[in-house]
Amino acid sequence: MTLHPSLASANQLRLGATLRRLDALAPGSVHLDIEDTSFIRNITFGLKTVTQVAEATSIPLSFHLMLANPFPWIEWLKPLKPGWVFVHAEALANPAEALALIRATGAKAGLAFNPATRLQSYRYLTHLTDSVLIMTSEPDGYGQLFNPWLISKVAEAADIFSASEIWADGGIDLPAAKRLYHAGAGHMVLGRAVFGSNDEVADYAANAAKFTEIEL
Template identity: 65%
Template sequence: MILHPSLASADPLRLHQALSQFDHAPIGSWHLDIEDTSFISNITFGLKTVRSVFEATQHPLSFHLMVANPWPWFRALSPFTPGWIFVHAEALANPAEALTAIRETGARAGLAFNPATPLEPYCYLRDALDACLVMTSEPDGHGQCFNPTLIDKVAACARYFPDAECWADGGIAETAGQQLKLAGAEHLVLGRALFASDNPATTLESFRSALNG
């Protein structure tokens, strides 16, 4: 199981401190949600902050584009050598074209799916996807809580896209992480579970021990 701390959950006034805590931690990437209120009522990072994060860490960066128009972002993120770029299926009329454009940045190309979006219509992209991200929570007015019914959707993702990395993202605590691993998830995005704790680095190690033995 590969773990990706989500910087959107860190204290925005202490981003450098958050990055420093994981300087030597075995994480998969720093995960940056780019939000413009299209998918969630929040605005997060612009390119100035992305550049600062890129210059402050040796870890790869993964990007989750929660925006209405993702196309300008592909080229804009290219200078930051992204490891992964996820774009929401709901924002795309031509997903295959977007996945090709993402790969041209050097990143692995992924589709993200809101909880209500079915996976089946996108099975034709099986050979075009490097990764698939299933949202396991949504804006619900209660802190974007993990929804256990979506464990079955993660399992379906692992079946439908066997050659793509299976990611899960949204309200994931340690017990949920174990259930998601059994369902076939290979990557977990961790936000509040880390940054709401007293010691995020220690909490990350607890996740690693629980999930990887």
């Protein structure tokens, strides 16, 4: 199980200290949700902050572009050498173009799906998709609680996109992680599970170890 701590859940006034602590943890990536209210009702990181994050850590970066128009960001991220870039199927009339552009940056091309989106319609993109991210909660601003009904969607993604990495993202705790792993998700985006309610005192290593050491 590969863990990807989501920086949006960290204390935004202590990002430098948070990154130094994550360096010792050596996760699969530092995960950054890019939101500008065009796709969901939230604002997270601007390009200046993202660039400084990239300069402050040697950990690979994964980006989840929750944007109505991700194309400018795909170009802006290229100099930062991202490890993964996810775009949302729901935001794109022609996802193949975005996936090809992501691959041109050297990053793995990821396709993200909101809970209500049918996967079958995107089977034709399997040859362009390196990673698939299934939202396991509604990105709704109301606590983003894990929805167990979406475990079956993760299993469906693992079947349809059998050559791709399968990621799960949204409200994941220990019991959910175990079920998601068995359904086919080898990558977990974790927020509160790593940072807790107060990341200044949270023990990142201990919190992450609970996931990597569970009996799968």
